[in-house]
Amino acid sequence: MVTRSEERRDAYVKSMQLTNTITSSGGRLTDRRQIRGRIFTGAALLLPLLLVGCAVIFVSSYDEITDREIQEAAKTTEVLIGDVLANQTSYHEHAKEYREIDGALGALEMRAANYQKNEAEIELLQKTRAALRNLQRTHKEIGPFRVAEAEGVRSLFRSLIHHELAKKRSAGIGGPTQ
Amino acid sequence: MNFEDTLKKMIEAAAGAAKIHWNDFRTYAEQEFRRLAEAGTRLEADYIADVAAAQHQRNAANRKELKRKAKLRAELAFDSLRLASEGVVTAAKADAKIAAQDAINAALAVLRAAVNESVGIALL
DSSP: OOOHHHHHHHHHHHHHHHHTEEEOTTSOEEEHHHHHHHHHHHHHHHHHHHHHHSOOOSSOOBOHHHHHHHHHHHHHHHHHHHHHHHHOOOSTTTHHHHHHHHHHHHHHHHHHTTSTTOHHHHHHHHHHHHHHHHHHHHHHHTOSOOGGGGHHHHHHHHHHHHHHHHHHHHHHHTOOBO | OOHHHHHHHHHHHHHHHHHHHHHHHHHHHHHHHHHHHHHHHHHHHHHHHHHHHHHTOSSHHHHHHHHHHHHHHHHHHHHHHHHHHHHHHHHHHHHHHHHHHHHHHHHHHHHHHHHHHHHSSOOO
């Protein structure tokens, strides 16, 4: 004898079986597990194709304006260092140039912050400004600096230029460009 | 699409792209560390000479002031060298990332060309 609760359970099982079956356009019945399997296989095949279609970016692209401005700031700094080392010129003769170089580097830092994955450039600019402030303080509080004391600033400018060249080379190889 | 041939071309393209950056980085890092080491040695010699010159001062106030200036000079200059050394490391890390980026993209470009050639249209 079939009880009422058993009837209800049978009806529920049948309804679940019905919802798990879908009639395709061709009239062929397929269950959900098969459809999920096909979707997964399709995604697995499509994912590599999508990846092949994209280029990976770990470091922001080369920016010609930034490169040019760094070269310009490096040139102004070299003229300042050269003059102080050769002629022992006072701080007051170069106070304006220190401000100009720091301003140019500050503007570059703002520009660099607008690009994603550009942390290295921002860090190098910040370190260059800090080293320049050290050199400025030596010049202002003690007197004309010596060649070894200017090496930190010079090295950081070389690192910045090297970084820009690496980006430029990457753009030539097939990396990201602006 | 020939899998073995494509794989070989992908590896060659990746190695070629990375090698360009590696050669440039090696030259840059070697030169930069040598320069910083030379500057460090010179700063040390300058500091010793400054302190020795300060010792010769008969006036105690002058002696103290010269020593203070020598110390400040050395501190600021060594701080700049520290920043510069960190800068080389920062640039080196970025170089490694750029090399990896170009190597992956070079390999993907080979795969893309192989897929397009295989299907007969510019699919990717």
